[in-house]
Amino acid sequence: MSRKTAISLFSGAGGLDVGFEKAGFQILFANEFDHDAACTWRQNRPLNSAAMSEGDIAEKLPELSQFHGKVDVLFGGPPCQGFSVAGKMDPNDARSELIFTFLQAVQIVEPQIFVMENVKALGTLERWADIRGRFLSRASELGYNVEYSVFHTADFGVPQKRDRVIFVGVKKGSPKDFFTSMKKQTCAAPKTRDVLLSVGTFGSQQNPDTCSANITLAKSPIMRKSPYAGMLVNGAGRPVDLDGLPPTLPATMGGNKTPIVDQRALEDEAIVNWFEDYHKKIVAGDCVPATMEIPDYIRRLTLREAAAIQTFPPDYTFCGARNKQYRQIGNAVPSLFAYKIAMALCAAYPNALSLA
Incomplete structure (x- = not known):
């Protein structure tokens, strides 16, 4: 009996690939422009x-x-910086055209199914309506029935507040079958605390401290109702809610944009996160922002922890300098989410795949 086969484009460190491989797919060809990410793959x-x-x-x-x-x-996830609300959202960004390069590959290969992942904005914002329309029209010209939907990855067991759009094109059948199948793949995500503790003791050989960026309080913090939102520190790194889910891990991690962990609260869930107390005091007017001293048990997220949040396998290794490794992790599609996508395809289109 033959194996299910796949081609991986814009592979990055291989987040999508891990999921498809776990679902039984053999990757025949992969492509990545970044040397360190290709090395990791x-x-x-x-x-x-x-x-x-x-x-x-x-x-x-x-x-x-x-x-x-x-x-x-x-399958693949073309670079999303041109579409992301975290970027400049420049319609002329050359990276935005790579979704059409993806379709060029589809035209050459003519797979039974294609799957393209990207940021939520591409699937929801009116700003990108013309590009969405062009993509759907071109895919239709190539003989594919195409639909798209935005998914919250935490609904599929990924411990992270990460929303992504998935475009699915099928030669035979309806793409609606995939989205129906995805609903059956949902499951609860673990709390951040459980994920971080599973990696190993902070500072150990198993989970070394990999981010030396200082943590300093902002003199003019941007306040929100939650201490885990807004900007309480300098830089874009935010405190992690240990009993909830962290926000989307950015590709810009490695410096002061790396999420922040209260190590003492991590080890003892009875202890209130330091930032909750700090936030409460600012709101009550009991302290002036930036006058409190940050304790030494406040630290940054490690590479191993970031990889675990992105649901990479525990033994997955990354190439390049530390900041390059953080970038690969932040850019990746969570492996567990990729596995759910692959399994939903297998359930929805058994006759279209080599393994029924």
Whole structure:
């Protein structure tokens, strides 16, 4: 019995790939422009490292002709900075055109199904309505029935407040079957506390301290109702709600945008997070912002913790400098979410895949 096959584009560190591999897919070809991310992809797949074709996707498209008509699923997450509300949202950003490069690959390979992941804004904002329309129209011209929907990854067991849009195109059948199948893949996400504790003791060899960026209180904090929102410190790093879920991990982690952990509260859930007390005192007018001294048990999220929040396997390793590793983790599609996508495809289209 043949295996389900897939091609991975804009692979990054391999978050989507991990999920599809776990669901039984064999990656025949992968592509990533960033050297460190491509190295990470290969390093974690020693038996399939040759599948990674590193470099500019525009130059690699001719290589895809060898897979024409031989692939079940083509998936990928083209760079999203051009669409993200966290960026400049520039319609002329060259990276925004890469979703159409993705469709060029679809045209060459003609997979049974394609899956494209991107930021929520691409699927919801009126600003991108024309681009969405162009994408859907072009996919239809290529012979695919296409629909899209925004998903909250925490609904699928990912311990993170991360919203993403998924476009699914199928040659035969209705994409609605996939979205119906996804509803059956939902499950509860663990609390941040449980995820961080599962990684290992902070500062140990298993979970070393990997971010040395100082944490200083903002003189003019941006206040919100929750101490875990707004901006209480300098930089974009926010305190992590240990009994809830952290916000989307950004690709800009590694410095003062890295989320913040109260180590003492992590180890003892009876202890109130330091930032909750600080926030309460500011609201009550009991202290002037930035006059309190941050205790030494307040620290930044480690690489291993960030990877666990993104649901990478515990033994997954990353290449490059620390800031490059943080970026790879932040850019990735959570592996568990990818697995749920792959399993939903298998359930929705058993006759379209090699393994029924």
